[in-house]
Amino acid sequence: MQHILIIGAGKSSTALINYLLDHASEEHWQITIAEKDLELANAKIKGHSQAKAVPFDVFDDDLLFSLVEEHDLVISMLPASLHIHVARKCAELKKHFLTASYLTKEIEALNGQFENAGKIMIMEMGLDPGIDHMSAMKVLNELRDKGCELTGFETFTGGLVAEESVGDNPWKYKFTWNPRNVVLAGQGTCKFIQEGKYKYIPYHKLFRRTEAIYIPDYGYFEGYANRDSLAYLDVYNLRGIKTLYRGTLRRPGYCAAWDVFVQLGATDDTYQMENVSNMTHRQFINSFLSYNPKDSVELKLAHYLNLDLDNGIMFKMKWLGMFDDEPVGLNQGTPAQILEHILKKKWSLNPNDKDMIVMWHKFNFIDNGTPREIQSSMVTLGDDNLNTAMSKTVGLPLAISAKLILQGKINLTGVQVPIRKEIYEPVLEELINTGLIFNEREVAPTFY
Numbered sequence: 001m002q003h004i005l006i007i008g009a010g011k012s013s014t015a016l017i018n019y020l021l022d023h024a025s026e027e028h029w030q031i032t033i034a035e036k037d038l039e040l041a042n043a044k045i046k047g048h049s050q051a052k053a054v055p056f057d058v059f060d061d062d063l064l065f066s067l068v069e070e071h072d073l074v075i076s077m078l079p080a081s082l083h084i085h086v087a088r089k090c091a092e093l094k095k096h097f098l099t100a101s102y103l104t105k106e107i108e109a110l111n112g113q114f115e116n117a118g119k120i121m122i123m124e125m126g127l128d129p130g131i132d133h134m135s136a137m138k139v140l141n142e143l144r145d146k147g148c149e150l151t152g153f154e155t156f157t158g159g160l161v162a163e164e165s166v167g168d169n170p171w172k173y174k175f176t177w178n179p180r181n182v183v184l185a186g187q188g189t190c191k192f193i194q195e196g197k198y199k200y201i202p203y204h205k206l207f208r209r210t211e212a213i214y215i216p217d218y219g220y221f222e223g224y225a226n227r228d229s230l231a232y233l234d235v236y237n238l239r240g241i242k243t244l245y246r247g248t249l250r251r252p253g254y255c256a257a258w259d260v261f262v263q264l265g266a267t268d269d270t271y272q273m274e275n276v277s278n279m280t281h282r283q284f285i286n287s288f289l290s291y292n293p294k295d296s297v298e299l300k301l302a303h304y305l306n307l308d309l310d311n312g313i314m315f316k317m318k319w320l321g322m323f324d325d326e327p328v329g330l331n332q333g334t335p336a337q338i339l340e341h342i343l344k345k346k347w348s349l350n351p352n353d354k355d356m357i358v359m360w361h362k363f364n365f366i367d368n369g370t371p372r373e374i375q376s377s378m379v380t381l382g383d384d385n386l387n388t389a390m391s392k393t394v395g396l397p398l399a400i401s402a403k404l405i406l407q408g409k410i411n412l413t414g415v416q417v418p419i420r421k422e423i424y425e426p427v428l429e430e431l432i433n434t435g436l437i438f439n440e441r442e443v444a445p446t447f448y
Helices: 012-026 040-046 062-067 080-091 111-117 130-147 177-183 229-235 254-265 280-288 297-304 312-320 336-346 389-406 421-433
Strands: 002-007 029-034 051-054 075-076 096-098 121-123 149-161 188-193 199-201 211-215 219-225 244-251 355-367 370-383 412-416 439-443
Touching: 002 012, 002 062, 002 389, 012 029, 012 040, 012 389, 012 421, 029 040, 040 051, 051 130, 062 080, 075 080, 075 389, 080 096, 080 111, 080 121, 111 389, 111 412, 121 389, 130 149, 130 370, 130 389, 130 421, 149 219, 149 421, 177 336, 188 229, 211 355, 219 254, 229 244, 244 254, 244 355, 254 297, 280 297, 297 312, 355 389, 370 389, 389 421
Parallel strands: 002 029, 002 075, 029 051, 075 096, 096 121, 121 412, 149 244
Antiparallel strands: 149 355, 188 199, 188 244, 211 219, 219 244, 355 370, 370 439
């Protein structure tokens, strides 16, 4: 009997837990869910005979030691900053370790310990990062093997609400992952390469610089740049490439409207606002506008951002309730925290809502002197607000790689991300069986 420890049973854990439970009998696994909320963990287990839930506190060193010691493989679904505590215990006790979060310098420093123990630690084994790495490296390496010269690579991912669940929502958006990350998205300076030129977009211009992207059968989306595309020059072995751009997908019109919050300063997370306990939505918006007792908040906002009062952006603000006299409902908070709290009232998934994951890659290359372009896309829908597309795309790569490691089909050691064929080929092959399929098509090359 092999023992798997899953730490955390939140929203992104659903598909992971379901997959492992479905395979537990045939693979002879015993699964433990370590979770602060035992009721939540037991609900995910559904009485399975080869699974149990135990209380957990990542800062209880003795408890963490004993749990890791009792298991062969550990999967952490904790917040990213807490993985290091688990990683150190896995290195010390010589256990395999998996997460969906970004690799950090602290965790990378454990490489030697995992190698010496003959164990593997795979970071970035989720959606983005994760499936994006694997699906991109598959095509990039195929093109390299054919002797093609890579000239451009662009990749975009979006967690969205499915069209059938949009309803009257003019943003066509709801929170499908950590709302705080959505509110703070893009802060800093974005860096990328376009036609051999290094380009930079400061945060206050980010949502005004978008790219239209067409996904067959799903129509047009708009993409804005992620913070640092240049970090992937070495990750994907793309030094010398002329164009490298990573971004996030939204539906058309979202970015121009979100830019209102950016220009106001409503996404700032660096200071606490005053008198929050008595603040309404309307007062929150008004606090960023000039004082004028004769003009309405709507008029001042429109004037400040040079918008018409009947502009679609103003309608989106009204639909969110930003001009309502409804109390915010917090006692304290930064602008970003207050905005997040207001948005949750309208942007939380309802029980029957379905979310949607869209991923798109563009590969430009020279083949025997001829410029060519391949576009690859994946779209998957959730079943409801529990069995979400986000849960599938984050959890299934973790679950599949765990199975492959325990079956002895992935024999690498040390700290890894899924950019090696030994990892991405078998994982992508099984993801196809779960319905996560990339469709590739060749199109006329894009020129800038």
